Amino acid sequence: MPHQSLEQAARKMVLLSKATTEQYSYIKTCMSTTFSPQIPIVDLSKPDAKNLIVKACEELGFFKVINHGVPMEAISQLESEALKFFSMPHIEKEKAGPPNPFGYGSKSIGHNGDVGWVEYLLLTTNQEHTFSVCGQNPEKFRCALKIYMSSVKRMACEILELMAEGLKIQPKNVFSKLVMDKQSDSVFRVNHYPACPELAVKGENLIGFGEHTDPQIISLLRSNNTSGLQISLRDGSWIAVPPDHSSFFINVGDSLQVMTNGRFRSVRHRVLANGFKSRLSMIYFGGPPLSEKIAPLPSLMKGKESLYKEFTWFEYKKSIYGSRLADNRLGHFERIAAS
Ligand SMILES: C=C1C[C@]23C[C@@]1(O)CC[C@H]2[C@@]12CC[C@H](O)[C@@](C)(C(=O)O1)[C@H]2[C@@H]3C(=O)O
Ligand SMILES: O=C(O)CCC(=O)C(=O)O
Ligand SMILES: [Fe+2]
Numbered sequence: 001m002p003h004q005s006l007e008q009a010a011r012k013m014v015l016l017s018k019a020t021t022e023q024y025s026y027i028k029t030c031m032s033t034t035f036s037p038q039i040p041i042v043d044l045s046k047p048d049a050k051n052l053i054v055k056a057c058e059e060l061g062f063f064k065v066i067n068h069g070v071p072m073e074a075i076s077q078l079e080s081e082a083l084k085f086f087s088m089p090h091i092e093k094e095k096a097g098p099p100n101p102f103g104y105g106s107k108s109i110g111h112n113g114d115v116g117w118v119e120y121l122l123l124t125t126n127q128e129h130t131f132s133v134c135g136q137n138p139e140k141f142r143c144a145l146k147i148y149m150s151s152v153k154r155m156a157c158e159i160l161e162l163m164a165e166g167l168k169i170q171p172k173n174v175f176s177k178l179v180m181d182k183q184s185d186s187v188f189r190v191n192h193y194p195a196c197p198e199l200a201v202k203g204e205n206l207i208g209f210g211e212h213t214d215p216q217i218i219s220l221l222r223s224n225n226t227s228g229l230q231i232s233l234r235d236g237s238w239i240a241v242p243p244d245h246s247s248f249f250i251n252v253g254d255s256l257q258v259m260t261n262g263r264f265r266s267v268r269h270r271v272l273a274n275g276f277k278s279r280l281s282m283i284y285f286g287g288p289p290l291s292e293k294i295a296p297l298p299s300l301m302k303g304k305e306s307l308y309k310e311f312t313w314f315e316y317k318k319s320i321y322g323s324r325l326a327d328n329r330l331g332h333f334e335r336i337a338a339s
Contacts, residue, residue: 024117025207038233039241043067044158050166053159057260061252061267062231062241065159068248070151075222075245078148081141082280086119086192088136096121109209114325117208117273118193125149125186125284149188152220152248152284153179159250160218160286167260169299175259178217179286185313186216187285191271192278193228199275208271208279212325215316216287217259219251226279232268243279254330255288255313261296262307266330290314308333 040056042049045067056063085093090106099105099122106119123145160176179186193208208228222245223229229241229249241249257266271279288294292313296306311319311333320329 024115025210026204038239039064039231041066041247044069044155044162050162053162054166057163057252057256057264059265060231060233061257061265062269063250064244065155065248065250066246068155069158070148070155070222070248072246074144074148074151078144078282079224079280081137081144082121082190082192082282084136085121085141085190086280093119109325110323111321112324114210116210116271117196117206118191118271120192121190123188123190125153125184125188145188148282149284153186153286155248156218156220156284156286159220163256163264167263167300169297174297175217175256178288178292181289183289183291185287185290185317187287189283189285191281191283193226193271193273193280195276195278196273197275199273201275206273208273210325211268211270213266213268213329214251214253214285215255215320215329216253216285217255218253218286220284220286221249221251221281222247222283223249223279223281226274226277228271228274228279229281230270230272232270234265238270253285253287255294255316257330258294258308258333259297259300261300261304263300288313290317305335307335309335 038060040052040060040063042052042056042063043066053063085096093104093106095104097104099120100111102122102124104119104121107115107117109116109118156179157176160179161172164170164172164174164176173180178184191209196206199206211232221229223243225243225245227240227243229243230238231241232238251267251269252264254266256264271281273279290313293310294308294313294316295310296308308330316329316333319332323329
């Protein structure tokens with residue numbers, strides 16, 4: 001698909017007039033355009049991977065993975081099908097919507113008024129349900145999704161096992177069994193951020209996907225070579241993540257923060273729209289079964305008190321769907337320390 005025709009089609013998502021872009025959120029402060037060298041890189045084929053993963057999860061809640069084992073062909077196939085989908089006329093894409101619970105969405109994220117310069121597909125990873133994706137060749141899209149998802153799920157399992165090994169806790173599948181469970185409530189999302197030429201002219205920063213933490217256990221993100229993703233450091237500052245189309249970026253989610261009693265950090269992140277190039281990202285959110293109790297693992301408590309009240313993933317989900325993107329969702333579940 002020629003780059004230009006994709007951009008033209010993407011522009012049909014929303015008309016680029018002053019009136020429409022004013023509905024979105026901008027970052028007022030002047031953003032640095034230099035990339036930070038601070039993103040840890042983990043080579044999954046190296047013996048020190050488990051220790052580097054634990055260090056990265058404690059410090060940032062975020063790292064980049066190379067030698068991940070997901071075939072480049074599976075990645076390119078899915079990217080190409082997704083691009084074909086997003087290049088269709090809006091009316092065709094809407095046939096796969098609305099995104100609640102699964103389908104196509106544009107601009108609006110969640111149910112509580114969040115908007116971003118983005119269109120997306122939100123899908124279940126449950127193989128028993130057929131992916132309700134339309135388009136010119138839905139079967140090809142479904143097939144690419146199936147191959148990609150099974151490979152990424154395998155990587156999620158490997159990383160979660162390395163986390164357990166690095167933390168020196170038993171059994172090593174203590175985290176991975178949750179996303180490998182048949183009832184696992186995992187989600188898959190493909191985000192498309194059209195280039196926004198108006199920004200290039202004005203030199204402003206438009207929000208593509210507002211700041212938030214991912215609620216699940218772990219997120220595995222792969223994008224094309226367009227920048228935009230940023231993560232927040234402990235001091236509240238933001239750093240840009242240099243894009244790398246052949247690697248994966250891993251986020252610790254809220255549930256893993258709770259299971260490690262706050263030792264691993266659920267990373268706050270956001271995406272800024274790009275003035276020149278469209279961004280396509282595909283994210284696998286590994287979640288537990290709905291009935292799973294989310295609580296600190298006793299082996300990680302070592303006599304310490306739990307920082308969180310007990311809840312099931314179902315209860316957490318019910319709570320998050322009433323929240324705005326930027327809300328501190330775990331706040332409701334924190335225990336007030338006895339003085
Ligand atoms: C505003 C919202 C969108 C979201 C559900 C929520 O109420 C708060 C969490 C959001 C998030 C962020 C990570 C994933 O993209 C997502 C699918 C998820 O599980 O939680 C989205 C939700 C969504 O887009 O529906
Ligand atoms: O699209 C991206 O690069 C990140 C989006 C994201 O954080 C999400 O969908 O939860
Ligand atoms: Fe996210």
